Amino acid sequence: MTYLPNILFAIVLITGIGYFAKNVKKLIRNIKLGLDVDVSDNKSQRWKNMVMIALGQSKMVRRPIAGVLHVIVYVGFIIINIEVLEIIIDGLLGTHRIFSVIGKPYYLVINLFEILAVLVFVSVIIFWIRRNIIKLKRFWKKEMTSWPKNDGNFILYFEMVLMMLFLVMNATDTQFQSVNSGNIISQFITPWFSGMSESVLHTIERTAWWLHIIGILIFLNYLYFSKHLHILLAFPNTYYGKLTPKGQFNNLEAVTKEVKMMMDPNIDPFAAPAEDTEPPAKFGASDVQDLNWVQLLNAYTCTECGRCTSECPANLTGKKLSPRKIMMDTRDRLEEVGKNIDKNKGVFKDDGKQLLGDYITTEELWACTTCSACVEACPVSIDPLSIILEMRRYLVMEQSAAPVELNNMMTNIENNGAPWPYNQMDRLNWKDEQ
Amino acid sequence: MSELLKVPTMAECMADGRQPEILFWVGSAGSYDDRAKKITRAFVKILNKVKVDFAVLGTEESNTGDVAKRAGNEFLFQMQAVTNIEILNGYQIKRIVTACPHSYNTLKNEYPLLGGNYKVLHHTQFIEELMKKGRLKIERSSVLNGKRITFHDPCYLGRGNGVYEAPRTLLKTLGVELVEMKRHRKSALCCGAGGAQMFKEPEKGSKDVNVLRTEDALETQATIIATGCPYCNTMMTDGVKAKEKENDVSVMDIAELIAKAQDL
Numbered sequence: 100m101t102y103l104p105n106i107l108f109a110i111v112l113i114t115g116i117g118y119f120a121k122n123v124k125k126l127i128r129n130i131k132l133g134l135d136v137d138v139s140d141n142k143s144q145r146w147k148n149m150v151m152i153a154l155g156q157s158k159m160v161r162r163p164i165a166g167v168l169h170v171i172v173y174v175g176f177i178i179i180n181i182e183v184l185e186i187i188i189d190g191l192l193g194t195h196r197i198f199s200v201i202g203k204p205y206y207l208v209i210n211l212f213e214i215l216a217v218l219v220f221v222s223v224i225i226f227w228i229r230r231n232i233i234k235l236k237r238f239w240k241k242e243m244t245s246w247p248k249n250d251g252n253f254i255l256y257f258e259m260v261l262m263m264l265f266l267v268m269n270a271t272d273t274q275f276q277s278v279n280s281g282n283i284i285s286q287f288i289t290p291w292f293s294g295m296s297e298s299v300l301h302t303i304e305r306t307a308w309w310l311h312i313i314g315i316l317i318f319l320n321y322l323y324f325s326k327h328l329h330i331l332l333a334f335p336n337t338y339y340g341k342l343t344p345k346g347q348f349n350n351l352e353a354v355t356k357e358v359k360m361m362m363d364p365n366i367d368p369f370a371a372p373a374e375d376t377e378p379p380a381k382f383g384a385s386d387v388q389d390l391n392w393v394q395l396l397n398a399y400t401c402t403e404c405g406r407c408t409s410e411c412p413a414n415l416t417g418k419k420l421s422p423r424k425i426m427m428d429t430r431d432r433l434e435e436v437g438k439n440i441d442k443n444k445g446v447f448k449d450d451g452k453q454l455l456g457d458y459i460t461t462e463e464l465w466a467c468t469t470c471s472a473c474v475e476a477c478p479v480s481i482d483p484l485s486i487i488l489e490m491r492r493y494l495v496m497e498q499s500a501a502p503v504e505l506n507n508m509m510t511n512i513e514n515n516g517a518p519w520p521y522n523q524m525d526r527l528n529w530k531d532e533q
Numbered sequence: 534m535s536e537l538l539k540v541p542t543m544a545e546c547m548a549d550g551r552q553p554e555i556l557f558w559v560g561s562a563g564s565y566d567d568r569a570k571k572i573t574r575a576f577v578k579i580l581n582k583v584k585v586d587f588a589v590l591g592t593e594e595s596n597t598g599d600v601a602k603r604a605g606n607e608f609l610f611q612m613q614a615v616t617n618i619e620i621l622n623g624y625q626i627k628r629i630v631t632a633c634p635h636s637y638n639t640l641k642n643e644y645p646l647l648g649g650n651y652k653v654l655h656h657t658q659f660i661e662e663l664m665k666k667g668r669l670k671i672e673r674s675s676v677l678n679g680k681r682i683t684f685h686d687p688c689y690l691g692r693g694n695g696v697y698e699a700p701r702t703l704l705k706t707l708g709v710e711l712v713e714m715k716r717h718r719k720s721a722l723c724c725g726a727g728g729a730q731m732f733k734e735p736e737k738g739s740k741d742v743n744v745l746r747t748e749d750a751l752e753t754q755a756t757i758i759a760t761g762c763p764y765c766n767t768m769m770t771d772g773v774k775a776k777e778k779e780n781d782v783s784v785m786d787i788a789e790l791i792a793k794a795q796d797l
Contacts, residue, residue, distance in 0.1 A: 343642065344638070344641075344642055344693060344694045344695065345692050345693050345694075346638040346642060346688070346689045346692070346693025346694050347638065347642035347643060347693075348602060348603070348643065350607070350611065350643060350646050350647060351607045351611075354607045354608050354611050355611060355646075355647065357608070358608070358611040358612055358615055359615075361612075362615055382607065382608075383605065383607075410720065410722075412722055412723040412725060412742045412745070412746075413736070413738070413742070415722070415742075415745060416725075416735075416738045416739060416740040416741065416742050416744075416745055417737075417738035417739030417740060418735070418736045418737070418738040419736065419737075420736075462736055462737075465733070465736060466735070466736040466738075467728050468688070468723045468725060468726070468727040468728040468730050468742065469603045469688075469727050469728030470688040470692065470723035470727050470728070471688060471692045471693055472688075472692065472720070472722070472723065474692075475692050475719055475720070476720075488603070488605065490605075491603075491604065491605030492605040492606075492607055493605075494605055495604060495605035495606045496605065496606065496607065496608055501604060501605065501606075502733050502734075504732055504733040504734065505604050505729055505732060505733055507732075508600065508601075508604070508729070508732040508733075509601055509604065509606055509609055512596045512598070512600075512601055512609060512613065513609060513612075516561075516594075516595030516596050516613070517561040517564070517565055517595075517596050518561055518596060518600055518731075518732055519561070519565055519566075521565045523592055523595070524592050525564075525565070526559070526564045526565075526591060526592045526594055527540070527542070527564070527589065527591040527592060528564075529559075529563070529564060529570040529573050529574060530538055530540045530577075531537070531538075532570065532574075
């Protein structure tokens with residue numbers, strides 16, 4: 100009978116981690132629905148980016164208030180989670196604070212955890228106030244209603260509760276408190292429980308201990324359904340992020356092939372296509388499967404902070420475009436496609452929907468000035484601009500659906516080599532004008 | 534200044550059997566747009582003054598395809614690129630300077646994979662280079678001395694390619710009081726022209742982007758808004774007009790300011 104808690108703990112742990120692993124598999128499958136893209140270059144620069152941007156939070160602190168608070172929560176989260184290791188060992192072996200055998204250093208570390216727990220708690224409350232009382236504009240844009248809005252708050256509540264549980268657990272641990280070391284914060288919480296019997300205290304301590312670890316497992320599993328996935332995906336995402344200058348857009352290889360063929364004087368225009376030629380690629384993207392997998396990884400990594408949207412010139416001037424919405428739409432559609440595949444035994448069945456039109460409107464796409472402000476603003480190297488461009492490519496090259504003025508501009512370039520209807524022979528006239 | 538500009542073409546250089554030091558890529562705006570042509574002429578005046586051995590393609594130049602690419606027409610872009618590359622490579626061009634950040638970005642970043650490899654400079658970088666090598670002496674000008682000037686970072690020069698210093702260095706050399714807008718360098722706001730917006734009406738919104746950006750500039754109390762891009766120039770000029778400040782504030786390219794300061 101005495102092994103019951105240990106067995107129960109093992110079951111909870113395995114279930115929690117197992118379910119998470121199942122969703123991670125789904126996540127990877129969904130990301131792999133994207134087209135292949137070669138990101139095997141420049142490994143050292145990529146590692147450097149990951150270390151600087153994800154691990155080092157270098158872009159977060161560009162906005163000092165949010166940045167510093169975020170660093171506190173991030174550092175606190177990582178360091179306090181060392182405690183989880185002890186909880187797991189204790190839970191499985193039925194020990195109590197197994198690491199305390201090392202003596203003094205243990206209590207120093209717990210002191211640090213307690214201080215961090217308070218700092219995280221305070222930071223999270225400030226985050227909550229920024230979202231809900233001060234109502235920072237970027238958290239109240241059109242795309243931030245219903246789930247995205249609740250999601251943001253749920254995460255904050257989760258963190259508040261977890262930190263509280265950790266401190267209560269320490270405060271009601273009479274054995275721990277009696278050492279009177281490592282309880283730098285929790286000693287002030289202990290008096291809340293004064294007058295309670297040893298056994299009640301023990302029950303509270305055990306409850307806090309169990310809720311703490313169960314809470315962490317629930318939080319872990321919550322990630323897949325939440326914008327909070329960024330705590331994991333920020334790392335691969337910054338690794339695979341764009342390395343070329345922001346102004347540089349990729350050249351479509353499928354187009355290069357066709358253009359080279361057209362320009363080749365030796366080619367026989369009437370020759371039948373070779374037997375083994377692949378069907379012509381779709382130009383641009385109308386759905387998530389037309390995007391590359393890094394773009395899909397981008398979508399899952401987005402934590403909806405809205406820094407991109409708050410710097411987007413189109414959005415700042417009241418247009419419908421919001422780079423954050425582009426990422427959220429991409430993720431929502433990708434999830435929908437993933438569920439479709441799950442339902443239909445691993446094959447996607449046409450559901451009559453697509454990213455273009457059903458999620459992202461052409462009005463949003465044409466409002467983009469391609470200024471890269473969103474790419475620059477993103478603290479985790481997401482590139483919304485590349486998705487906008489792919490969808491414009493689809494509109495123009497597959498559907499000839501550019502705005503009329505742009506069609507005129509392009510016709511001019513085709514005919515005169517300039518976006519205006521001027522004669523190519525007049526290109527040097529400026530020389531003699533005053 | 535009524536003296537004629539000396540603008541040799543590559544074809545002429547070829548006929549003379551010489552290779553100029555640098556090719557000046559004028560760009561479509563610089564060739565046809567009335568406002569941008571003044572920038573082109575100002576830059577050539579500087580080149581002529583320093584006796585830079587340069588040439589233009591003239592009627593052999595064609596649109597880089599930047600705007601088509603950003604509108605989504607990759608096909609048209611690559612057609613333009615391949616055609617231009619054939620001409621540039623035919624003339625064995627090694628170095629290109631341009632006063633248009635869009636041409637700069639496209640030639641520098643997007644042409645290499647299509648077979649066009651050149652050392653590409655924005656005109657502010659080239660002028661800075663002339664200065665550093667002692668070929669051009671920019672004197673503190675009496676016309677501009679102490680004037681409050683703000684610099685609007687063109688997206689494809691600044692954020693797009695990380696060129697923030699060259700234009701600022703030149704402005705400081707002129708002895709002006711350089712004031713920054715609240716959004717500058719990496720966080721600079723677009724003028725509203727990029728991504729083919731120059732050629733279409735904006736989508737419905739509460740304001741035009743160029744007006745918002747002009748408000749940023751006017752907030753600095755500058756009397757001159759300096760830029761380094763013909764499209765930014767147009768957008769900011771229109772913005773100043775929309776704010777009815779055209780009598781107090783002018784929009785000038787860096788090349789124009791230098792030409793003006795040096796009385797060219």
